[in-house]
Amino acid sequence: DAKTTQPNSMESNEEEPVHLPCNHSTISGTDYIHWYRQLPSQGPEYVIHGLTSNVNNRMASLAIAEDRKSSTLILHRATLRDAAVYYCILRDESGGGADGLTFGKGTHLIIQP
Amino acid sequence: DGGITQSPKYLFRKEGQNVTLSCEQNLNHDAMYWYRQDPGQGLRLIYYSQIVNDFQKGDIAEGYSVSREKKESFPLTVTSAQKNPTAFYLCASSIVGTKSYNEQFFGPGTRLTVL
Numbered sequence: 497d498a499k500t501t502q503p504n505s506m507e508s509n510e511e512e513p514v515h516l517p518c519n520h521s522t523i524s525g526t527d528y529i530h531w532y533r534q535l536p537s538q539g540p541e542y543v544i545h546g547l548t549s550n551v552n553n554r555m556a557s558l559a560i561a562e563d564r565k566s567s568t569l570i571l572h573r574a575t576l577r578d579a580a581v582y583y584c585i586l587r588d589e590s591g592g593g594a595d596g597l598t599f600g601k602g603t604h605l606i607i608q609p
Numbered sequence: 610d611g612g613i614t615q616s617p618k619y620l621f622r623k624e625g626q627n628v629t630l631s632c633e634q635n636l637n638h639d640a641m642y643w644y645r646q647d648p649g650q651g652l653r654l655i656y657y658s659q660i661v662n663d664f665q666k667g668d669i670a671e672g673y674s675v676s677r678e679k680k681e682s683f684p685l686t687v688t689s690a691q692k693n694p695t696a697f698y699l700c701a702s703s704i705v706g707t708k709s710y711n712e713q714f715f716g717p718g719t720r721l722t723v724l
Contacts, residue, residue, distance in 0.1 A: 540652070598654075
């Protein structure tokens with residue numbers, strides 16, 4: 497799987513939007529962009545995924561650059577419960593989705609009250 | 610409630626002993642996975658299984674063994690050959706499909722400490 501680069505940590509205030517960047521300059525045409533997050537002392541949970549178009553769900557939005565070399569996870573109104581490590585992961589579509597995920601160190605998001 | 614259970618939450622063992630971590634899912638998923646996480650690091654894949662009675666090594670399989678006799682169960686044994694077994698172990702499951710965006714569902718993890 498291609499490599500992703502994320503900032504080690506970011507800080508935001510409660511009830512403000514948060515934009516978490518991810519660079520993936522070596523992304524291939526068949527790579528999906530996935531985001532997971534891990535709350536303290538818990539297992540990761542799926543947040544969102546996309547291929548080319550921007551995506552929205554109840555948790556977040558995913559904005560994908562036109563050249564797909566970067567993407568941004570957007571939390572529209574951060575709460576204290578959003579404090580977690582956020583992982584940006586690329587998955588090759590041809591993999592069938594039954595092999596493992598490759599996690600980097602992710603971005604530690606700190607929310608200030 | 611459907612989900613993944615891992616037990617126990619905390620486990621202590623003496624050096625040189627084998628230990629088996631439990632993972633059970635009632636999501637009817639075909640694929641199951643074991644990951645290891647060290648402090649401040651991301652998860653690393655130990656083993657995965659796409660179907661009963663079959664499994665594949667991940668990136669760090671040395672010193673670990675698994676079995677997949679039932680669809681809902683995927684126990685992990687940390688053997689005495691694993692040089693640094695103290696870590697947070699996470700189990701996950703997913704459906705098996707034709708697309709790679711199949712979401713993985715994770716359990717709460719087992720924190721293993723070898724004394």
